[in-house]
Each structure stands twice: as structure tokens, then as C-alpha cells.
Amino acid sequence: METDRIADIWGSRTPHPAGSSWPKRVDQFLLDGVDESDVQKWVRGACLLCSNGCGLEVAVRDGQMVGVRGRAEDRINHGRLGPKGLYGWQGQQRDRLTTPLIREGGRLVETDWDTAMGRVVERSRSLLDTKGPLSHGFYTSGQLMIEEYYTLAVIGKGGIGTPHMDGNTRLCTATAAAAFQETFGSDGQPGSYTDIDSCDTIFLFGHNVAETQTVLWARMLDRLDASDPPRLVCVDPRRTKVAERATIHLPIRNGTNLALMNALVHELIAHGWVDTDYVNAHTVGFDQLDRSTRETTPEWAAEICGVPAKDIRAAAEIFGSSSNIVSTCSMGFYQSHQATASACQVNNIHLLRGMLGRPGAGILQMNGQPSAQNNREAGCGPALPGFRNWDNPNHVSELAELWNVDPIMIPHWAEPTDSNAIFRYAEQGSIGFMWIVATNPAVSMPDLARIRRILSGDQCFVVVSDGYRTETTELADVVLPAALWAEKTGTYTNVDRTVHLQEQAVEPPGEARGDMAIFLDYARRMGLTDKDGQPLPAWDTPERAFEAWKAASAGRPCDYTGLSYAKLHDVGGIQWPCTSAAPEGTERLYTGGVFNTDLDTCESYGHDLATGAPLGEVAYRARRADGRAVLKTTEYEHPFEEPDDTYPLRLTTGRTVYHWHTRTKTSRSPQLNAAAPAMWVELSEPDAQRLGISEGDIVRVTSRRGSIQAPARVSHPREGVVFAPWHYGGADTAANELTLAGWDPVSKQPEFKVAAVSVERIGPGQGPAPAPTTTASAPVRPFDETARK
Ligand SMILES: Nc1nc2c(c(=O)[nH]1)N[C@H]1C(S)=C(S)[C@@H](COP(=O)(O)OP(=O)(O)OC[C@H]3O[C@@H](n4cnc5c(=O)[nH]c(N)nc54)[C@H](O)[C@@H]3O)O[C@H]1N2
Ligand SMILES: Nc1nc2c(c(=O)[nH]1)N[C@H]1C(S)=C(S)[C@@H](COP(=O)(O)OP(=O)(O)OC[C@H]3O[C@@H](n4cnc5c(=O)[nH]c(N)nc54)[C@H](O)[C@@H]3O)O[C@H]1N2
Ligand code: SF4
Ligand SMILES: [Mo]
Numbered sequence: 149m150e151t152d153r154i155a156d157i158w159g160s161r162t163p164h165p166a167g168s169s170w171p172k173r174v175d176q177f178l179l180d181g182v183d184e185s186d187v188q189k190w191v192r193g194a195c196l197l198c199s200n201g202c203g204l205e206v207a208v209r210d211g212q213m214v215g216v217r218g219r220a221e222d223r224i225n226h227g228r229l230g231p232k233g234l235y236g237w238q239g240q241q242r243d244r245l246t247t248p249l250i251r252e253g254g255r256l257v258e259t260d261w262d263t264a265m266g267r268v269v270e271r272s273r274s275l276l277d278t279k280g281p282l283s284h285g286f287y288t289s290g291q292l293m294i295e296e297y298y299t300l301a302v303i304g305k306g307g308i309g310t311p312h313m314d315g316n317t318r319l320c321t322a323t324a325a326a327a328f329q330e331t332f333g334s335d336g337q338p339g340s341y342t343d344i345d346s347c348d349t350i351f352l353f354g355h356n357v358a359e360t361q362t363v364l365w366a367r368m369l370d371r372l373d374a375s376d377p378p379r380l381v382c383v384d385p386r387r388t389k390v391a392e393r394a395t396i397h398l399p400i401r402n403g404t405n406l407a408l409m410n411a412l413v414h415e416l417i418a419h420g421w422v423d424t425d426y427v428n429a430h431t432v433g434f435d436q437l438d439r440s441t442r443e444t445t446p447e448w449a450a451e452i453c454g455v456p457a458k459d460i461r462a463a464a465e466i467f468g469s470s471s472n473i474v475s476t477c478s479m480g481f482y483q484s485h486q487a488t489a490s491a492c493q494v495n496n497i498h499l500l501r502g503m504l505g506r507p508g509a510g511i512l513q514m515n516g517q518p519s520a521q522n523n524r525e526a527g528c529g530p531a532l533p534g535f536r537n538w539d540n541p542n543h544v545s546e547l548a549e550l551w552n553v554d555p556i557m558i559p560h561w562a563e564p565t566d567s568n569a570i571f572r573y574a575e576q577g578s579i580g581f582m583w584i585v586a587t588n589p590a591v592s593m594p595d596l597a598r599i600r601r602i603l604s605g606d607q608c609f610v611v612v613s614d615g616y617r618t619e620t621t622e623l624a625d626v627v628l629p630a631a632l633w634a635e636k637t638g639t640y641t642n643v644d645r646t647v648h649l650q651e652q653a654v655e656p657p658g659e660a661r662g663d664m665a666i667f668l669d670y671a672r673r674m675g676l677t678d679k680d681g682q683p684l685p686a687w688d689t690p691e692r693a694f695e696a697w698k699a700a701s702a703g704r705p706c707d708y709t710g711l712s713y714a715k716l717h718d719v720g721g722i723q724w725p726c727t728s729a730a731p732e733g734t735e736r737l738y739t740g741g742v743f744n745t746d747l748d749t750c751e752s753y754g755h756d757l758a759t760g761a762p763l764g765e766v767a768y769r770a771r772r773a774d775g776r777a778v779l780k781t782t783e784y785e786h787p788f789e790e791p792d793d794t795y796p797l798r799l800t801t802g803r804t805v806y807h808w809h810t811r812t813k814t815s816r817s818p819q820l821n822a823a824a825p826a827m828w829v830e831l832s833e834p835d836a837q838r839l840g841i842s843e844g845d846i847v848r849v850t851s852r853r854g855s856i857q858a859p860a861r862v863s864h865p866r867e868g869v870v871f872a873p874w875h876y877g878g879a880d881t882a883a884n885e886l887t888l889a890g891w892d893p894v895s896k897q898p899e900f901k902v903a904a905v906s907v908e909r910i911g912p913g914q915g916p917a918p919a920p921t922t923t924a925s926a927p928v929r930p931f932d933e934t935a936r937k
Contacts, residue, residue: 151175153231154823157805157922158358158366163374166508167346170367174227177234178207178215187214192717193650194222194640196291196633197232197808199515200361201642203720204229206237206634206653213237213634213654222720224341224646230362232808235820237634239813244615245629246658256627261659261669264626268583269673271609271625275580276674281309281559285570285579288315288528289586290517293638293650295693296663297519297526298700300585301533302685303667306551307676311559312579314567315529316587319898321520322566323482324513325531326895327491329752331499331777333745334535335524336705338737339474339510340723341644344368346508349470351381351463353494354405354480354901355514358389359805359923361643365390379470381463383408384480385800386830386871387864388924396463399866400453402800403787403902406486409493410784411449412464414441416500421468426502430741432771433779437496440781452784454866467497472508479516479802483901488894489757489782496779505739512643519640525706526697530564533697534704535744535751538564539765542748550700551685552678563762566896568889571599577607584612585663586630590619591810591877594887594898595853613663616812619877630663631656632813637690638664639716645723645734647708649716664693705737705744738777745773757782760893787902788890791868795851795904797835799870801883802901805923807875814875827858827876828917831907832869833928836862843931844913851905854885859917860909862928870905873925 151159153175162171178184190205195216203222207215216237220227248264249256275283286304288297304313317325328335344350344367358365371378372393382394383405391397400408416422417438427434446464450457467473477494481487491513503509515521527533536543538560548555565573571593573579593599603610603623612624615632635656641647656662661669668688676684687693691713701708701724710726710733723733744750753768755761757780771778791798806823807814814820829849831841841847847860849870856872857880865871874883890899916931 151177151234153229153234154819155922157231157362158369159228161370161373163370165374166348166371166376170226170345170370172220172226174218174220175229175234176215176217182209182214191634191651191653192219193634193653194648194721195229195233196518196640196650197236198361199518199520199643200224200363201518201640201646201648201721202229202233202363203648204233208653211654213241219720224642224721225363228363228366231806231820232814235817236808236813238818239816240615240632242816244657244660245617245627246660248629248659249627251625256622264628265669265673267626268611268670272581273674276308279580282312282578283580284308284310285312285574285582287567287570287582287584287587287589288523290315290317290320290515290520290523291586292519292523292663293640294522294526294697295638295690296667297523297528298533298697299664299667299685299693301527302551303671303676305527305532305558306553307671307674307684309557309559311562312565312570312573313529314565314570315523316567316589316592317517317520317523317529318567318896319592319900320517321482321515321524322897323487323491323892323895324515325524326488327495327513330488330492330754330757330780330894331495332738332743333749333773334705334751335531336535336737336744337512337643337645338504339512339644340735341367342735343474343508343510344371347378347472347474348508349379349466349473351467351473351475352390353383353475353477355476355478356384356388356390356802356924357476360478360516360803362805379466381466385866385869386924395466396459398455398459398463400455401866402798402869403484404453405481405484405490406493407444407449407452407784408460409490410441410444410781411446411460412467412497413437413493413500413781414444415446415461415464416468416497417441419468422500423502426741427500431499431777431779432773437779437781440783467501473498473503474508474510474512476512476514478514480901482897483899485787485890485892485899486782486785487892487897492757492780496781499777499779505736505741510736515643518642521641521643525641525701530566531751533700535706536704537751537753539753547700552680552682553684554679568891568896568898571602574608575602579608581609582611584610584620586613588618588620588810588812590623591882591884594884594900595889596882596884597854598889613666615660618810618812628666629658629660630666631660636662639694641724646721647711647716647724648721649713651717664690742775743777745778746775754778755894757894788888788899789902789904791904795906797870797905797907798868799849799851799872799886799903799905800901801872801874801887804873804875804920804925806920809875810877811875824918824920826918827881828861828873828919829858830861830863830865830871830919830925832865832867833862834867836860839907839909841909843927844916846910846913848908848910849886849905851886851903853888856881856883856885857910859913861917861919861925863925864928870907874900
């Protein structure tokens, strides 16, 4: 069946009553002129264009991808695909990098693999010999596969021995991981997507699910359109499509999440909406939580957040009176100065009501990228593989044994380095070799002028692996052409712990190679070995890497030992932990109210949420969580920048449904690109009127760091808030020219969601802004030609 997912983003409704299974609906898209009988094979896998991880099959003809269709039996999507899933893959067939590039006389020129890798290894080896492992930094992604992450984790942590490894997951889901660790002792999503099918209430905290996990929103819509719909509460400064369906929409000022959360906790406790038996049996820290929220009344929060106290009370009452609640938490919460504390409060309200570990009651601290979870699990970023605790010598020696290396090789003398610090060290030059894989920091990091300076300077040698030339490859010393999705085999794990196997469907273009093969080539050329002189890592195929990863995960919360390529091929998505005791996977974590906070199990000894100071083993031991969850919060503080006379508006940034991040794929997909071809900026109607700005006028947005120009869309952010999509690179258009390099003290996630800006009209545009009209970016009214000045 042919599908239009540009105009009809979520597709037709299949409503169903609470507790029944979500009906199937198979979406398919084949290139023009291709019909099903032309397809020579359908190759199994999952979409890699967001954390939802929809199961699909790739249609192949004559060695080329010619289409996709959803897998009806997959637990995630029951056959559905959204706009990016249906159309995004076409972007892989255009403008690809097909040979390595090296910088010669200031310019990037094509070369062969031997020459390119020769340069990489020469620089890496000489720095390692003269300056040691701290001269090396690896900045990776949330878009690689487990096999690739684990391979690089072993190379970086067991072979090179550097703590300077992080992913762009720092910008994305570092807070999800941090909040899980602080509350439950380790990373790992408690809930399951099936909870949506049976809950009676949904809370969305800073999550525009309608545009960012469209198939999950379709799942929610199918309950909202049923005869027994759940209540919906949406916390977002913009009137998104989610907000339009909400029972209560709290359009709080960006940067004030913690004030709201502290008020919700206050209300739950003040009204006795607390499951005291659950709290007593399964948590520690209630008295402290109670004390620190005594004064945080709805009236107090209303003042800070800029929403009516009665709406905060009403939202609290919904939370207090529902039987089965699912909450999701995403970038509106994570990309802020008190991100971890705010996300922990979402965990806390669920714990207070015993609202997890059973059908319909669950927490979804969202991931954004398709395999952000795997970077966290496999230890390619800050964590040690298998959610192991760097501060626990037993955990470190387990890895040393697995890898057959001396424990001293594995960096564990301090907290691992976050990407903010990695870029700082690269700026100073103490990191002289930085390898950037599957991320485009010259568009996605805050304060871009500084990022460009760091990457283009001589103080640090920069290697970039990507499928395309990007804003970042243009600053590199060596560029390595990478195979992309479906051009290689491997596994990845979505938000609700569902693991998918993507099988290779087609060959990569030209000389492009899979990232695992590139990492192994590097390791071999560097001569990395274990204690017995055997090559490290020991494997050479994706399946062997997966088997090695399974061994590393054994006995840890993310246990993969019951999975295999064959099983994933047959079944589609399966949730970890999957073991011989739970061969079909595990729907929910913490069903018995026992958490991973035991001293020997926990992934972290926790932090002070206000300062980010690590608490250490002694303090952790003294708290005696011993399997109970930890209720933690801190006091609300103002964001780093508040509006003033010069910069009177609050900028926030985010996504549109039709693009993926820096658009390397989606700008090359005809349908997606046409739907949102160029940059725009959104203003509320009162602000636009005050500033004399009409729809489509060109405006300049200026912050303390830089300025951009774009046509204005008069839409639905709250008054005083400016919204900029951050997809469009370029010094005149990239939202991150404006954002600031500040971060949450615990998760170190940058504050992309608040900066003070001014907006001025520069002149008339050419018609309405090039923003979608089908989404949160819809104009308040149709474009009026006569109103143009
Ligand atoms: N179409 C599309 N889908 C994607 C992606 C994409 O690029 N495009 N990227 C994927 C990735 S990696 C991620 S991380 C996810 C992100 O998914 P989301 O978190 O849903 O995406 P964002 O648009 O960044 O932010 C969500 C909402 O936060 C609101 N917000 C802004 N400031 C605040 C605030 O201070 N408080 C609150 N409560 N809300 C605020 C914004 O108005 C916005 O609607 O999406 C994934 N899915
Ligand atoms: N202002 C602002 N900034 C933000 C955000 C925001 O909300 N506001 N959100 C942040 C978030 S949540 C995220 S996740 C980041 C994302 O930021 P980035 O990671 O920089 O964005 P992408 O465009 O996804 O970049 C991924 C790159 O990897 C390449 N790639 C894809 N697959 C592969 C592969 O298999 N191998 C290799 N080697 N390369 C591959 C792609 O071509 C692309 O160039 O941006 C962050 N930046
Ligand atoms: S919801 Fe996400 S995973 Fe599913 S089709 Fe859309 S982009 Fe792909
Ligand atoms: Mo993300």
C-alpha cells in the first residue's frame, strides 16, 4: 500500500481500547517505477533515524536500495514507518564520500586507504610514544552499532588507555543515563512501549514526540482516539501538536523545569498522593525530598515558570489520581542547566506513587539517537562497558580479565572525560589527536565559532569518519569514507531496550568501509595487543564482535547473553536483559521493586545534584540504598542567561519532523528536503507585533556569541520565547552560533534550550517562511500578501 508521510505524518488511525494490543498497519515506500515484483530481496533491519527503532525491511534490486516497508510483527511499530523512516534512506544514494581525503597545502585531496591510515597511525603513534594516552581523544556518536562501539571501547580503553572518550550522546542522552544512575543505581530504561497501550495517563516532559518519534506518537494517538482515552499532560513552551491534544498544557518558560517539578512533588506530598508502603519498602531519601520541597508551592513555581498556579495544581492532581501513568522526558528537560535534577524528579514522582514496574506504569527517559543506548552500554563513551563503575576496582578487573590486559591500562583513576572537556583539551592542545566518528560537531555543538577554531587549529590533528563531506570534515586533517546504515551488519538498541539486527543490504559506495573495519585496521596498524601479544581486539567480523560484547554484558543489567544474530533475524526486536532465564527478553525492569543500587552492582556512586561533585564510595555506602531507589533533588536555580535589556528574548532550539540533525541524509531525500528546505525562526504573535515583524520577514537573531539571519515564522511559542530549528548549518543560519557552552553539573549535557537573544527585522522576505505548516511550526494564520511592508 502506498503511503504519503509528508502531508499525513502519522497516517491513518487504528484506535483500540486500553489493555488491548496495538493494531498492525504496514507502511511501505518504493521508488517511482519500482513495484513489488521488481524487488529481488527484502533485507531485515530497523530504522536508524531516531531512537524509536522501528522494525523494517529494505527492498533491494540490482544491488541498490529501492524501498522500505515496516515489519508488521515487530514489537515497536507493528508495521508503521514515519516520514524519515520511509524517505530518509534515499539520501544515502547521493553525494557520498567514496575515497579517503588528506589535507595537502591546506586543501583536502583524494587519496587511498594506505596513505590516509598511514597518516593517522603516524600521528597517533608518535603522540602516544612521546606524550602518552592522554594526548588522544575519541568523539563518537549515538548512531553506530554495538559491534562498532564495543570495538572502539576496547581499542580506546584497553589498547590506548585514554579516558578521553565520549559520544555526541553527551549532547543527547547523557542526562537520561545520569538520572538513571542517580535514582536506580544504573542506566537502563524501566518501562516498555507497551505501557502506552494500557496506561490511563501520559505526561510528556519537554518531549515533542509528535515530531521526534512519530511512530510512538501514532501509538499514543491510537489510544487518544479510542473511547477510553488517557489524559495527557504536556510541558513545553511551544504549542506543539502534542500540546494541542493535551488535557493540560503547561507552556513554562524554557529553563524553569526544576521549579515546576519541585512544585509537583510538593503537591503530591502535601495531598498525600504518595504510596507510603512502596516508598518505605523501596526507596531512600524521602525525608530529604520532603524537606527540600516544603516551600515549593504551585504559587511559587507559577511565578518562575510563567504559568497559572491552578494549572500546576491540576497537573499534580492528575498525577496524584491516576492509576497507570507513563511519563516521558526528553531534550526540553535534558538540555538545560539543571537537567539531571529535573529528570530525577520525574523518576521521583513515579517512585512516590509506586508507578513503575507494572503494565501501564512506566518511565521513559528518552533517547534521541537510534543507538545512544549502545554507546552508553558498550562503554565507547564515558561509561565502562556493561554499565560498570569506573570507581569499583572489581568492575575494572572484570574487564581487564575479559580483554586480557593489565587493569592499569584501563583508565579509572578519575571520572571519565566528557565531550565539553575533550574539546577544551583539544583547544589547549593537550589532546593532539582527535578522532571524530559519525557526528558533525561543527553544526551540533554550542558556540560554533569556538568549535571551528578548535578543529581548524594546528594544535590538534583531527580525523573524521563520515559518509559525506560535512561542515566538520572540511576542518579535518584526514577524512575517512564510512559505510552507512544497511551497508554493513550490526545491532542497535532503542529507547525501551529493544535490540534489532540490521543486516547488510547493499555494498557501500566506492572505497567506503564500515567503521568497525576502520577501527580494526587502526588497531592492527598500531600493533595493539593483549598481555600475551595477541591482537587486541581479537575479533574481525561483526558477529564475533557481538559475541564478545555478549560476554562483556553477562551478569550486568544489560545482559545480552540470550541473544544471537539468528534469533534477532527470526524475531525482530527483543528487549534486554535477554538470558537463558529470560530467553524472550524482559518487558519491564524493577518489577519487584529491587533496584541496581547495591554497592557491588551500581554503575556510579552518585553525585551532588547541585554541584556535580562525585559522592564517592564512602558516602554511597553510608546511604545504604542496598537495592532501594534513591529520591534526590536540589533547589531551583536560574539558567545561565536570563533576558535583559540588550537580549530581551529567551531562545530555545529543537527539531522539525522532516529533518534529521545536520541533514546529511534528509537534505538529500527529495520529499523530506522539499518539506523543510531552509532555515527559519519562530516568534510568538505578540512578540512579532511588538517588533514590527510579519510572517516571512527576514530577521536577525543575536546573542552574546553570534548572530544568524532567517525568515520569521509567526507561530506558537509562548510570548517572550524564540524557537530556532538547529538543523541548518552555515555561519549565517546555524542555531548553535547563538547557544552557549554551559552544561548541567552532573550529566554535563549542554544547555541548548536557553540563551538570551535579541531579534530585529532586517527587511521583507519572499513570501511565507520556508517552515512546515503541518507541525508545531504551523503559522498562527495564513500568509497575507497585502500585509507585507
Ligand atoms: N524529526 C526528527 N526526529 C528526531 C530527531 C531529529 O533530528 N529530527 N532527533 C532525534 C534525537 S537525537 C533526539 S535527542 C530527539 C529529541 O526529541 P525531542 O526532545 O522531542 O526534541 P526537541 O525538539 O529538541 O525538544 C523537544 C521540545 O522541548 C521543548 N523545550 C524547549 N525548551 C524547553 C524547556 O526549557 N522546558 C521544556 N519543558 N521544554 C522545552 C521544545 O519546544 C521542543 O518542542 O529526537 C529524535 N528524533
Ligand atoms: N542547538 C541545538 N543543538 C543540538 C541539539 C539541540 O536540540 N539544539 N541537539 C543535540 C543532540 S540531541 C544531538 S543527538 C546532536 C546530534 O548532532 P550530530 O551527531 O552532529 O548530528 P548528525 O547530523 O546526526 O551527525 C551524524 C554524522 O554522522 C554521519 N553518519 C551517519 N551514520 C554513520 C555511520 O554509520 N558511520 C559514520 N562514520 N558516520 C555516519 C552522518 O553523515 C552525519 O554527518 O546535536 C545536538 N545539538
Ligand atoms: S519513528 Fe523513528 S525509527 Fe520509526 S520510522 Fe520514524 S524515524 Fe524511523
Ligand atoms: Mo539527540
